[in-house]
Amino acid sequence: MKRWKKAAAMGLAFMLAAVCSAGCGNSSVKTESTGTTAGASEESVSAQSDGTVDKVVWFSDVDFWSPPIKWNAEEGTVMGDITEATGLEFEMNIPAGDGSTKLALMIVNGSLPDIMSLTDSATIKELVSSGQVWKLEEFLQQYDPTSHLLNGGYAEDIKQLLIERDGDWYAYASHQNSPDNRKLYPPYSDYYEWKINYGENYGILWNDTALKEFGLTPEDLQTEEQVLAAFEMVKNSGKTVNGASYIPILVDGNMYQDATVRALEYFFGAMQIDDEGNYQDWIQAPESKHALEFLNTCVRKGYIDPNQFTIDTAGMQSYMASGRVLCFVGNKANTGAGMDKTGTTWTSTGAILSSEGTLPALPHNNEAGAGWIQTFISKDCSQPEKVAKWLSWMSSDEGMTLCVYGKEGVDYTLDEQGGYVETELGEEKKLDYTNTGLTAYWPFHNTDFFNHKDPAPEEGTEDYQGMLNDTALGRMEETTVYNSALLAFPDTLIDPSSDLGISKSQIDNYLKGQISTIVMAKDDASFEKEYEAMLNQLNKLGIEELNAAYNTAYQEKCEYYGETLTNCNKDRH
Structure with missing residues (x-):
């Protein structure tokens, strides 16, 4: 780009x-x-x-x-x-x-x-x-x-x-x-068709220079086990850039709950539809628990410095530009990743394939916005x-x-x-x-x-690679791409001053703190304790009543569009 x-x-x-x-x-x-x-x-x-x-x-x-x-x-x-x-x-x-x-x-x-x-x-x-x-x-x-x-x-x-x-x-x-706007303005080339059908900002990037330094290729970084092994190798390598140690994984700074957690949820296959076909909050999906477990593992093993969770976008970009980052997970558009700012090119492997056997799921709005x-x-x-x-x-x-x-x-x-x-x-x-x-x-x-x-960039250029990175998750044969238009609700659906609106505000505020507590848990027992405490507190705050309101809106959307969604991993749970 x-x-x-x-x-x-x-x-x-x-x-x-x-x-x-x-x-x-x-x-x-x-x-x-x-x-x-x-x-x-x-x-x-x-x-x-x-x-x-x-x-x-x-x-x-x-x-x-x-x-x-x-x-x-x-x-x-x-x-x-x-x-x-x-x-x-x-x-x-x-x-x-x-x-x-x-x-x-x-x-x-x-x-x-x-x-x-x-x-x-x-x-x-x-x-x-x-x-x-x-x-x-x-x-x-x-x-x-x-x-x-x-x-x-x-x-x-x-x-x-x-x-x-x-x-x-x-x-x-x-x-x-x-779709109607593209009737007025058809894409210049198939390059844009991929962007339209599969484009997504949340994802994963690998530093090509660092991969070469450690003898790694994208093919070596497909599964969760492979990725964690690479992080361990980099952490223990003793190698430095300008005197500073390599960073195995960088999260999206203080936006990590919105971007890094969501990207991992995509990788592991979380959906807002439960196994019965009803609406659920992201955080209630079993794959969302696994996303938090992945981050907790990275913190406990020293792959992530907890200070990453508090830096702003400018701070995150400075890390990206340092040459020290092996892997980034979050909003790729926030990174400034590219030769002009970071001195290297970046490659996306699409997803980290879950050790639990679930497959990636990518929401993609097929309708007008x-x-x-x-x-x-x-x-x-x-x-x-x-x-x-x-x-x-x-x-x-x-x-x-x-x-x-x-x-x-x-x-x-x-x-x-x-x-x-x-x-x-x-x-x-x-x-x-x-x-x-x-x-x-x-x-x-x-x-x-x-x-x-806009003319499409030539294959092999950094601009073309940027498109490949943005569409990598959606193009994976393992990924289920589903129509998120059915789950796109207006902000005005829940009146902020209503009982449900107050519950939503309380839930949102509670999750900000509790997710950080879960990610920072010192061991497996503490993780499980805090995760269960979160689910219990969400029930007390009225998450099921909130889900019921969203489920009604979802069912109305299904009727309007003439289609429904199925959890792509329900047979793997």
Whole structure:
């Protein structure tokens, strides 16, 4: 993966999705495969306005989003292109923290920003319920009736998900990825088909330089027994890098419970479906117990320094860059793994095959997703006509191209298939996006269009190896890949203020501490004692009542999709 794409993916990784971007063509061009128009509207604002530039406020609760704060509308800049096309410039309002609370006060006071790009589900629910934001169809019909968003240019399956969530189409979703969207933007090559069908951030990576140093190959590292033997060898080798000992295994820092434990659960075959076909919490699966046992073994044998569990992402990345790490398990998108940052290449073996005989299971959502960042327009927007044209232009081929790829012949060139080939200057601008603005406008990134227009890397390159790493688990013949759309529940399913919502909060908080206690247990007896104590306490906190609510929602999804899930390891339990 190219360096700027790794940097973009870091932001989305924090939200459990890979950040990608997209865009191509000129206003009102036709997509190659479908013939549908993807222009913003028949006329750009600059072509029909009096040439004045108006300022509007753009708010976001994504506190790590860092577009240029000072709007620079000079000719040749991304901001200048946006202003020229729309007649707008922007005052960016991105609070350093607790943006949801700040917006909640604005909702109460009836003083919303013109534009809001949000991720917090509770805030979105409150905003929609307030009646202070536009239904996008009404908004566009009134102020930009020729918009491509009204005429087949917005994936219908994504729109329907947003309508189901909010009661109507209020939001423009970023990072669009769905079957209907891929009808608009078919993948550039089979390379992207693998990414679509098997791509997963949680997994395992091996340091190729370290493997060579210790005489190991991926074929030597397939089973749990083989992996633990390799860790033991490395621990006792006495070998160093710049005077420091090798690290047999690195976890995902203070995100290990979300990422490392989950990756191990995938490897060992945990599912949220029990042997009877009903919903269960991840932590109740026997394979989840085995994942905790694996980590406990690594701690007790000295393969993992317990300090790893407290470091932040930057600290974890510094370990990765040190050359000392043999193996990483967690969110691969968080690592910065690659020649440019770590001085070595990395290889994934897909999974660690369980010593208990269970096989890997990988959840993969086969249906549309509602995207990541959701953009809303205030009914009190000071420039509704220009903002409508802006929404259409930013989501058009022309807008996405200029905002993500820049200028043809300067920042990118076209290959024989019409794909975008970045120039060295374009790559430099993207890496400096907080100043240049190129790739900075995440609310309008479109994953499928990115896959539609980016040429696939050549086999044998590091970029191609990155795809192999991200799809390794799903491509293993031992792995069951199942449709996790049946288990994708909205955050609003459980009201936080209800008895179930309070139970959920108590369970979540309890598990954070107890999982650490279990992983740090001093011996087998202590491990079993703490694990049983966890199960008992979860029952007291109401996990079965919570499971029943999720199971009802799961059964409804089964009826809706016409399919059910079976625990792939039930005959091995």
